[in-house]
Amino acid sequence: MGPVLSNEIFVAYLLNKRMNSMAHKILEGKRGIIFGALNDQSIAWKAAELCHQAGASIVLSNAPIALRMGEINKLAEACNNAPVIGADVTNMDDLKNLFEKSMEHFGGKIDFILHSVGMSMNIRKGNTYTGLNHEFQHKTLDISAMSLHRVCQTAYELDAMNDWGSIVALTYIAAQRVFPDYNEMADAKALLESIARSFGYHFGVRNKVRINTVSQSPTRTTAGSGVKGFDGFINYAEKMSPLGNASAEDCAAYCVSLFSDYTRMVTMQNLFHDGGFSFTGVTPAVIERMED
Numbered sequence: 001m002g003p004v005l006s007n008e009i010f011v012a013y014l015l016n017k018r019m020n021s022m023a024h025k026i027l028e029g030k031r032g033i034i035f036g037a038l039n040d041q042s043i044a045w046k047a048a049e050l051c052h053q054a055g056a057s058i059v060l061s062n063a064p065i066a067l068r069m070g071e072i073n074k075l076a077e078a079c080n081n082a083p084v085i086g087a088d089v090t091n092m093d094d095l096k097n098l099f100e101k102s103m104e105h106f107g108g109k110i111d112f113i114l115h116s117v118g119m120s121m122n123i124r125k126g127n128t129y130t131g132l133n134h135e136f137q138h139k140t141l142d143i144s145a146m147s148l149h150r151v152c153q154t155a156y157e158l159d160a161m162n163d164w165g166s167i168v169a170l171t172y173i174a175a176q177r178v179f180p181d182y183n184e185m186a187d188a189k190a191l192l193e194s195i196a197r198s199f200g201y202h203f204g205v206r207n208k209v210r211i212n213t214v215s216q217s218p219t220r221t222t223a224g225s226g227v228k229g230f231d232g233f234i235n236y237a238e239k240m241s242p243l244g245n246a247s248a249e250d251c252a253a254y255c256v257s258l259f260s261d262y263t264r265m266v267t268m269q270n271l272f273h274d275g276g277f278s279f280t281g282v283t284p285a286v287i288e289r290m291e292d
């Protein structure tokens, strides 16, 4: 005869079942800062929603000029009234204020950071790669790449990160291969990825904090759509990826996993999140189009 379940065992079974159904709350008790939610298309917007759903407490940040649009307040409300603190990522005083206020709000240190920031004046003005305005280029590198160093350095100097914390920045495969219309952003992404590795070493040694970049598929957002020929670009990537393009929601889910304790030994990596695009040579769908 099989064992009879006692009341206690039955209750324990039910509790366990309930815990399993809540297993997606993998950020329960964690606190993070999310940079770059401009509107509901933004990857950072989806990431904020998902981090909140996964149990995290968050602070939202964007450039003061972006906050004036007011969109972010809707997101803040949906994320348990998360504080919104303006910071231009090229301004060290803004960043110091952001980290200090965030720690005050959380009543302690920070577990994760999403750097989802990029901007190119040369792309906005339609300047070609061979005809860059170098003042703009400085600005692009500062906003889109050096800002990761600024964020990490601020957190490092303020000792703001909990041990085993996680920092993620978003990047694109143009850092490794030429996509001509991605223009100077390719150089910015190469620098961004290098900073993730270099700072990842130092933060890892001191605090076990990990730093990675996620190399995302082309995604329809304000920044993404600014790239010349974006429609062709995104369709080509779709046809070249065995799984298709990764959406902003998919990217958000990957970020949540990287903020969780399930990935605590992953650091200094550039992680392709692109449906297989980066390792595909050619596909029948693309060949078909060439034969037209």
Ligand SMILES: NC(=O)c1ccc[n+]([C@@H]2O[C@H](COP(=O)([O-])OP(=O)(O)OC[C@H]3O[C@@H](n4cnc5c(N)ncnc54)[C@H](O)[C@@H]3O)[C@@H](O)[C@H]2O)c1
Pocket (backbone or CB within 6 Å): 035, 036, 037, 038, 039, 041, 042, 043, 044, 062, 063, 066, 087, 088, 089, 090, 115, 116, 117, 118, 119, 143, 170, 171, 172, 215, 216, 217, 218, 219, 220, 221, 222, 223, 224, 225
């Ligand atoms: N959309 C894509 O196709 C794609 C693909 C790969 C990687 N990425 C990267 O994802 C990240 C997020 O971009 P997105 O596509 O969600 O577009 P987005 O336009 O929604 O986000 C870019 C954000 O950068 C912020 N920003 C610009 N200048 C700033 C400054 N000085 N200080 C603080 N914030 C500033 C903007 O306000 C905006 O919120 C970027 O790093 C982008 O390069 C995007």
